[in-house]
Amino acid sequence: MPEHPRSKDSSEWVPFGSHSVPADTKSQLVSAVFDSVADRYDLMNDVMSGGIHRIWKRRLIDELAVRPPMRLLDIAGGTGDLALRARKRFAAHKTEITVCDINVKMLGVGRRRARDQGHLHGINWLCADGEALPLPDRYFDSCTLAFGLRNMTHIERALEEICRVMQPGGRFLCLEFTPDIAPPLRGLYEAYSLRIIPKIGDWLTGDAEAYRYLVESIRRFPQATHVARLLGKAGFAGVRVNALSAGVASLHSAWRV
């Protein structure tokens, strides 16, 4: 984890892990987390979720497949895990995929991974902030966001940007961990996430603190029903929420009006 960056304007504070930080320093802190874990990020996802994240991502792609996208934007796409799954699933369609992430190192891992899997074309890699996308209005007909929303400084701004770059009638799918786990599992889940995940993170990436941040950021993320309301405010309609694995994660789906 980095030295605490200096704030130029500390009038607005936002959550970062278990504490709050000046809004203008959060993205630098988040970047440092992903710089530190990028090389082992995918392995860590498999180990700490026991592979379950693959089932959730498959579910998201299944929903997209109902109307295969022509132009797909994957925001906070990191190492391209979702994009590569979409690329394989929609191989028979003419799908143009753009992976956008603020972190160069995560994108670099993704680019190498795509090349190693033989996907030299068909995926654009864009390093940009999801809250200020350098992309035209109404361009994409589908947009996905997996485990990225809670890392944004201003969730509302990110959702408005996604809405802006989507065509009316376009589909948005958002996968995120939820803090509201059903009681029978809650104790077990808390013990696992607070005690075990940072230890696995330390073992595999050498950075327990990064995984402590990830766990705490889930605990402070809004409830799925609140995220659904924010989607409506940002300009989406027909918002549906599906709880996955007893509410450990949720999949929001919505249409751009």
Ligand code: SAM
């Ligand atoms: N979507 C990928 C997946 O499911 O494996 C990666 C998720 S990872 C937990 C979160 C990603 O969000 C990181 O790659 C991070 O760099 C990215 N991120 C954080 N803040 C961002 C922002 N403001 N704009 C774009 N990407 C951001």
